[in-house]
Amino acid sequence: xxxxxxxxxxxxxxxxxxxYEQQGLLAAGRTGGGHRDYPERAVDRVIxxxxxxxxxxxSKTVAxxxxxxxxxxxxxxxxxxxxxxxxxxxxxxxxxxxxAELANxxxxxxxxxxxxxxxxxxxxxxx
Amino acid sequence: xxxxxxxxxxxxxxxxxxxYEQQGLLAAGRTGGGHRDYPERAVDRVIxxxxxxxxxxxSKTVAxxxxxxxxxxxxxxxxxxxxxxxxxxxxxxxxxxxxAELANxxxxxxxxxxxxxxxxxxxxxxx
DNA sequence: GTAGAAGTTAACGTCGGTGTCAGATTCAAG
DNA sequence: CTTGAATCTGACACCGACGTTAACTTCTAC
Numbered sequence: 367x368x369x370x371x372x373x374x375x376x377x378x379x380x381x382x383x384x385x386y387e388q389q390g391l392l393a394a395g396r397t398g399g400g401h402r403d404y405p406e407r408a409v410d411r412v413i414x415x416x417x418x419x420x421x422x423x424x425s426k427t428v429a430x431x432x433x434x435x436x437x438x439x440x441x442x443x444x445x446x447x448x449x450x451x452x453x454x455x456x457x458x459x460x461x462x463x464x465x466a467e468l469a470n471x472x473x474x475x476x477x478x479x480x481x482x483x484x485x486x487x488x489x490x491x492x493x
Numbered sequence: 494x495x496x497x498x499x500x501x502x503x504x505x506x507x508x509x510x511x512x513y514e515q516q517g518l519l520a521a522g523r524t525g526g527g528h529r530d531y532p533e534r535a536v537d538r539v540i541x542x543x544x545x546x547x548x549x550x551x552s553k554t555v556a557x558x559x560x561x562x563x564x565x566x567x568x569x570x571x572x573x574x575x576x577x578x579x580x581x582x583x584x585x586x587x588x589x590x591x592x593a594e595l596a597n598x599x600x601x602x603x604x605x606x607x608x609x610x611x612x613x614x615x616x617x618x619x620x
Numbered sequence: 621g622t623a624g625a626a627g628t629t630a631a632c633g634t635c636g637g638t639g640t641c642a643g644a645t646t647c648a649a650g
Numbered sequence: 651c652t653t654g655a656a657t658c659t660g661a662c663a664c665c666g667a668c669g670t671t672a673a674c675t676t677c678t679a680c
Binding site: 634636 | 660
């Protein structure tokens with residue numbers, strides 16, 4: 367499939383897809399005229415890349431990580447080096463801390479929302 | 494207290510503290526010579542600001558939210574407007590989605606780490 | 621009063637994934 | 651062929667919290 371269709375199916379811009387290729391995250395074949403030609407599996411891969419970016423990983427880390435992820439069809443395809451394992455462990459811990467902070471902030475927001483609802487909303491406290 | 498001590502006690506740079514003031518997030522008195530003078534409660538406030546930033550909120554949203562948060566000593570001090578409640582609700586939902594993505598990515602990392610550990614680590618699979 | 625630590629304002633730099641525009645080329649359909 | 655949609659490369663812009671430097675002023679302790 368070509369870049370336009372991949373963009374539509376993943377919800378990722380064409381600009382980003384080209385960037386992913388430039389960063390070595392996403393391989394693409396080429397037609398005679400030089401247009402990119404993606405295999406079906408590119409869809410899953412792009413989605414994974416987005417998830418990892420959303421988790422705050424840098425493109426270089428993602429590039430090292432991707433070959434070690436179990437493909438939708440088959441096995442792990444590559445084993446993480448000790449160096450990579452160390453880096454990924456640090457990332458995982460960072461993500462854990464971030465999740466805790468997020469839970470905290472979400473509770474803060476909920477409390478403000480609830481307080482406002484009690485003051486303005488349904489219960490209509492009369493006094 | 495002055496800016497240096499506040500920075501030390503919160504782990505936030507002086508640069509950031511001045512930025513917070515500029516964005517209307519953190520009020521400070523002034524000495525005769527123009528140096529900032531913070532009250533004790535500034536410590537808690539700075540920590541909250543950091544948490545909200547970590548959750549991906551923008552300074553303008555934090556500025557609107559802060560007065561509606563229950564202070565460490567007393568009551569809510571301000572009630573969120575309907576507009577603000579709507580915005581905060583959107584933020585809360587975004588945070589929820591982000592947490593789900595983070596959990597997903599963390600599991601991916603864990604799986605790669607575990608796979609590498611099984612291949613290289615303690616169990617030492619002999620063959 | 622004086623040296624050195626600490627504080628002030630102002631301005632510019634950073635990072636990195638992505639938006640966007642320009643100009644040229646390729647593809648698909650009539 | 652020709653035309654219009656799609657794609658290509660390359661370059662510049664952006665966001666936004668914060669780092670960093672520069673040139674000056676104020677505080678503090680002796």
